[in-house]
Amino acid sequence: MSRGGVSCVTTPMDPETELALVERLRVGDEAAFDTVYDALNIRLFTFLLRLTRRHDVAEDLLEETWLRLVKHAHRLQPDTRLGAWLFTVARNLHVSYIRSRLIEDSAAAGLMTLWPFSVERSSPFEATAANELERRIERALAALPPASREVLLLVGVAGLDHSDAADVCGITPVALRQRLRRARTMLARALEAETRAVKSLLGEVTP
Amino acid sequence: MNDPLLHLLDGLPSARLDPDRANRIRTRCHAALVQHRNLASRPARTVGRWPPIAVGLGGLYLTEVLRQVLALYGIV
Numbered sequence: 140m141s142r143g144g145v146s147c148v149t150t151p152m153d154p155e156t157e158l159a160l161v162e163r164l165r166v167g168d169e170a171a172f173d174t175v176y177d178a179l180n181i182r183l184f185t186f187l188l189r190l191t192r193r194h195d196v197a198e199d200l201l202e203e204t205w206l207r208l209v210k211h212a213h214r215l216q217p218d219t220r221l222g223a224w225l226f227t228v229a230r231n232l233h234v235s236y237i238r239s240r241l242i243e244d245s246a247a248a249g250l251m252t253l254w255p256f257s258v259e260r261s262s263p264f265e266a267t268a269a270n271e272l273e274r275r276i277e278r279a280l281a282a283l284p285p286a287s288r289e290v291l292l293l294v295g296v297a298g299l300d301h302s303d304a305a306d307v308c309g310i311t312p313v314a315l316r317q318r319l320r321r322a323r324t325m326l327a328r329a330l331e332a333e334t335r336a337v338k339s340l341l342g343e344v345t346p
Numbered sequence: 347m348n349d350p351l352l353h354l355l356d357g358l359p360s361a362r363l364d365p366d367r368a369n370r371i372r373t374r375c376h377a378a379l380v381q382h383r384n385l386a387s388r389p390a391r392t393v394g395r396w397p398p399i400a401v402g403l404g405g406l407y408l409t410e411v412l413r414q415v416l417a418l419y420g421i422v
Contacts, residue, residue, distance in 0.1 A: 167383035169376050176372060185361040198363070202371045209378040213386065276354060295355030323351055 161219050164212045175221055182297050183229050189292050190233050204229045223303040230307055279329035287322035
């Protein structure tokens, strides 16, 4: 994991640059693709990894997201917001993946009840968190319902504005703000609960 | 970002993608772009001429079938 948040991994794209990049992508310009790839690849991967919590799945979905871009590049609208477009594809691929997993899991449910160990896995971020606060945030994030986690990741981590995040989720900006408020409250509560649990544990071990 | 909680999220680390995988994705995408570009630059094919010919041949075939059927029943 690299440190320092979103600001160090993104190349800001002003609207004119983005319009020009879309135009060049439409004619299959590889240099334009590289510019978009370098600007958004890590953000997309971070988003997918926090959604899936699995490196292999996140990498596969990331690859498919970029391949969708080049496949549809010549059909992009001239005013396409590339960030929103790519995050929308990534999110939809994740939704499809979850649906397919649900079908597989329901088929395997009978067998899994015979398995004696817990299969709950910790997030890759949790394992490499630099401090206890980060670990608690990662745990709290991972425990949120997918729709809440998604808006927090899009706005809080990926740095999308409310309008783009609403487009990605397929909801109105008003609904996005409501969902974000609820998600934020849930995250705050989860963090408080974690803090209380840590304090009570410390109380037990401290003489 | 004024919200302290969202600010905390902003400070979370980014994922590190395996450089080999990142390069593989880039290479695949470049190849796909080149393929699309080549397809787009290819001169218009003569596909457009074939449907009228196919329709004509189909029409001739059906006419012949009809003629044979009518002959079978002694109508012509």
